[in-house]
Amino acid sequence: xxxxxxxxxxxxxxxxxxxxxxxxxxxxxxxxxxxxxxxxxxxxxxxxxxxxxxxxxxxxxxxxxxxxxxxxxxxxxxxxxxxxxxxxxxxxxxxxxxxxxxxxxxxxxxxxx
Amino acid sequence: xxxxxxxxxxxxxxxxxxxxxxxxxxxxxxxxxxxxxxxxxxxxxxxxxxxxxxxxxxxxxxxxxxxxxxxxxxxxxxxxxxxxxxxxxxxxxxxxxxxxxxxxxxxxxx
Numbered sequence: 001x002x003x004x005x006x007x008x009x010x011x012x013x014x015x016x017x018x019x020x021x022x023x024x025x026x027x028x029x030x031x032x033x034x035x036x037x038x039x040x041x042x043x044x045x046x047x048x049x050x051x052x053x054x055x056x057x058x059x060x061x062x063x064x065x066x067x068x069x070x071x072x073x074x075x076x077x078x079x080x081x082x083x084x085x086x087x088x089x090x091x092x093x094x095x096x097x098x099x100x101x102x103x104x105x106x107x108x109x110x111x112x113x
Numbered sequence: 114x115x116x117x118x119x120x121x122x123x124x125x126x127x128x129x130x131x132x133x134x135x136x137x138x139x140x141x142x143x144x145x146x147x148x149x150x151x152x153x154x155x156x157x158x159x160x161x162x163x164x165x166x167x168x169x170x171x172x173x174x175x176x177x178x179x180x181x182x183x184x185x186x187x188x189x190x191x192x193x194x195x196x197x198x199x200x201x202x203x204x205x206x207x208x209x210x211x212x213x214x215x216x217x218x219x220x221x222x223x
Contacts, residue, residue: 035214040201042115043156043214088155099207100146100169103155 006089006104014112019076021107023089024069030092032065033101034074037086046074046087081113115139117206117215125221126194134189134218138206144168145187146212147179150201162187194222 007022025032031050035043049056049065049072056063062075076083086108090101116139126132138145144163148156158171162181176192185206191198199222205212 042203042216045211045213048211099144099212100158100161100171101212102158105155
């Protein structure tokens with residue numbers, strides 16, 4: 001079963017626009033991570049936000065976390081065609097074995113040039 | 114490039130057969146996790162190995178089994194393949210909280 005739900009499932013924007021993806025989860029977490037996947041290949045780690053953090057930035061990426069609402073958002077600013085990919089949130093929780101990740105269903109982002 | 118490699122890249126099997134997938138972890142990483150990703154869905158955790166011992170398992174039947182070797186490389190074995198086993202299988206080696214994923218093996222079961 002999936003821990004998180006991502007919203008929207010698909011997003012299409014023009015180059016230069018901002019893209020916002022949301023993730024909701026069900027149980028308590030140690031941290032929440034965002035990953036990117038191109039064309040059904042390997043996942044690339046983008047950013048990790050711990051449960052005691054509310055916002056984190058990395059380049060054009062901004063992640064927020066609201067543990068009271070069990071939700072997170074990923075904002076990509078000034079999008080580029082190369083940002084076209086699927087984006088997944090994944091949670092690591094206190095009850096997870098090892099550092100097992102529980103993924104959401106993903107948002108498919110298309111950035112049109 | 115994450116330094117995690119998987120083989121083979123693609124594989125086609127028929128129902129009832131057995132398959133072995135391989136993963137070489139990033140240098141220095143002693144933990145390997147395996148995930149199954151069905152088409153259009155997020156990855157689902159199969160199991161994790163730490164220093165050659167299983168260190169957690171997801172909701173997968175016993176016909177999914179694994180091994181980790183002294184050099185921390187790993188294998189995923191699936192017996193009695195079913196059509197629903199068709200998926201992308203990803204391995205990830207980890208250091209602290211960050212997991213480094215390989216490119217995956219695409220398994221098709223006919």
